[in-house]
Amino acid sequence: MSNTYLDEFQRLQDIREYANYNFGSKVPKYEYLQIADAFYAATGECFDKVIDLVHPIQRKIDTFYSVHMSIQAAIGDGFGDDLMRMYLPKAAEEKVIEYLLLKNLTT
Numbered sequence: 001m002s003n004t005y006l007d008e009f010q011r012l013q014d015i016r017e018y019a020n021y022n023f024g025s026k027v028p029k030y031e032y033l034q035i036a037d038a039f040y041a042a043t044g045e046c047f048d049k050v051i052d053l054v055h056p057i058q059r060k061i062d063t064f065y066s067v068h069m070s071i072q073a074a075i076g077d078g079f080g081d082d083l084m085r086m087y088l089p090k091a092a093e094e095k096v097i098e099y100l101l102l103k104n105l106t107t
Contacts, residue, residue, distance in 0.1 A: 001049070001050065001053075004046065005046045005049060005050060008042065008043060008046045009046070012039075012043065015030055015035075018030060019087065032087075036088075036092055040099070047103075051103050051105065054071065054105070055104070058070070058071050058072075069107065071105065072104065072105055072106050072107050075100060075105055075106045075107075076100070076106035076107035077107055084097070
């Protein structure tokens with residue numbers, strides 16, 4: 001993965017960790033509702049590159065373990081749907097689901 005991807009990943013990880021561990025702070029570091037719409041513009045290219053890596057890995061996992069769509073099931077039926085419901089307004093959740101379906105990353 002390129003340094004650009006790694007830098008973006010670290011930035012997003014910081015945003016997520018701040019949301020999880022500093023929620024309710026009197027002076028929030030991020031205004032999530034204001035920055036949410038800009039995420040795709042900043043992350044789209046990086047995500048496309050990593051998705052191109054994820055799908056071949058998925059095929060290997062499915063073949064080796066005789067499972068089908070393990071990554072998609074984990075996102076759609078495991079942790080992903082809970083995270084979206086907990087943190088996203090309905091309109092943003094619908095956009096994320098549309099994106100994940102388009103990229104074949106959820107059920």
